[in-house]
Amino acid sequence: MDVIQNYKCPCCTAPLVFDAQTQNLICESCDNTFPLETMRQMTEGSADSGGTSKYDWENYTPRNYEDTNEVTLSNYSCPSCGAEISGDDTLGSTVCPYCGNSTIVKGQFEGTLKPDYIIPFKLNIKAAIEAFEGDFKNAPFLPDEFKNKRKIEEMAGVYVPFWMFDCDCDAAVSYNAERITAWSDSNYNYTKTDYFKLFRSGQIGFANIPVDASKKADNTYMEAVEPFNYEDAVEFSGAYLSGYLADKYDVSVEESIKRANERVENSTIEAFNDTTNCYTAVIPESSRVGFSNGKIRYSLLPVWMLNIKYMDKMYKFAINGQTGKVVGEYPVDNRKKWKYFWKIAGIAYVAAAAVGWMLLH
Template sequence: MAVLQEYKCPCCGGAIEFSSSIQKMKCPYCDSEFEMEALQEFDRVLGEEAEKSDQMEWETEPGTGWQEEEAEHLRVYVCKSCGGEIVGDETLSATACPYCNNPVIMMGQFKGDLKPDFVIPFKLDKNAAKEGLKKHMKGKILLPKSFKDENRINEIKGIYVPFWLFDADADAHIRYKATRTQFWSDANYNYTRTSFYSVLRAGTIGFEKVPVDGSSKMADDLMESIEPYNFSDAVDFQTAYLAGYLADRYDVSAQESISRANERIKKSTEEAFASTVQGYATVRTEHSSIALQNGKAKYALYPVWLLNSTYKGQKYTFAMNGQTGKFVGDLPMDKGAFWRWWGLIASIGTALCLLILFLYNNWGGLFG
């Protein structure tokens, strides 16, 4: 059994949670508020006590054993409040007990290399996520009315998603092919002169905290869509911030994430240096060589609200940046509305064109 962490209220013993609105730990039962540092110290004392008292060994004889492969990916925890058994996968780091709903944190997921360097605490709550979805659906003409009108959200969960943050200085040598054009004419001909240039630019540019999703369970495009995060709100990691939310530890290593970070850094470096190539009609990158220096990767947990919905048998996932409120998620399309609008606009467009042609033909003299 792995070790679970729950934060208990020093006043009433209830399970306490991190409140995004006051940025403190708060007991939902007696409304007491606690500073993070005070609670952390209190928790350390309790932890020492627990280590001394909880020397419990369990021996069980399983009835039908898990397949070795299945068992490898499963973890079983015991809730400290009610003793209920919590089964999760190997990356589950924080959740709520399915029996007593107390928030629990799997401390083993944050030991050694698995301990995040930073965490951006949630700034927005569940109601903000619901409002975000309403705003997201507003003004979408082709969204099915039934999807908009009925509350189709199956679940809303606040989750800390693991991200790798890459810092690097890019040393760039880029060659662009650029053109300039001149136009002139004489009595008989129009002339165009196109001059071709090879434009070289070299220099350095720095990037900091370029995030790459470290969880294979989260769609990478969904996680990149809710960027950017403002790193100035990040704090040193403390498990207390996770209370009341779900959390996963990374299962995509920093090494595996490097290629995506490189891709983004390369693209932005080329664009940044291209902006210094001015006075040309066209500019095209012909060759670029980018060497990264002082590359470092940090591990952080970023706040995300996930909303799941099912419509006509298909699952739709929406995500909201728990810090900035940026809301994304692909919406279903009403095919009937698509063709109705197409027909309506085509009819109006055709009628208008005919009217313009008719007016021009009959009163063209008036338009000159």
């Protein structure tokens, strides 16, 4: 049975009626005219992009860690924050890398799930400190005392557990777009706004999107310390843990998938946005992202964790053990901050005074 298709005006949402004379659909409310083919394509595109997103991730099968005698491991637990980490049995460190608590308890290694891959540390502790000190120049309001009198309470190289996600996406996105042109004659300025409906669909692939799998490692820090270059990843071997700590995952795959989906969906829409350049304004209206070939791996990624005490307050930093990228929150020197504010305001006052004088005289 045929279905009668009712079209609504994209401008004012009033019902459109077919005009036999022009063979177009017309809106009796706002007087716009639309070709039948345009409305048909618009309805098809909207149906495509307005569908529900589908996420298809394969199940992750955990592998048990087998002691290969490559290195003797011990378990360390922090009574303060509850972190359970593994490490070289000979490790001298007795401070929790996450909270800086020094009453960490060494215990018997109880085994853990074996990671699929590991990215070995490329920066040793000296290079990590150099990277950290090199980052001071990027912090404009850093107190001078922090540079000289900071006290590194704890610095530990930690292999942080991450779930790594691969997937191919099939996406359809619709946009409302505007193109504005302007011109003038002797009496009036004219502004013409052309309204468009845009449809984009296609495929895009992602590989190795990391999602923090440790509850103790701050998600914000772990996302900020990205990206990791996965070309350096190797098959996991316990030998890489020598001299470093290793956390084990306590965030399930199911919990991490939500965050992976969000990031993939955002980036897919952003990638499609880049194909809509020739408009003044483009606003996404609806999107559908379908995931396929979703693969999940368990990996350990290298992060230097720093806890720095300054003015009786603990400041936490993370350094990408592969690239040297430093993230954290520096203390702010209020004197420097307000000095900068008044410097900018002062320059602006001189300019404002000149403009004001011209406007009033």
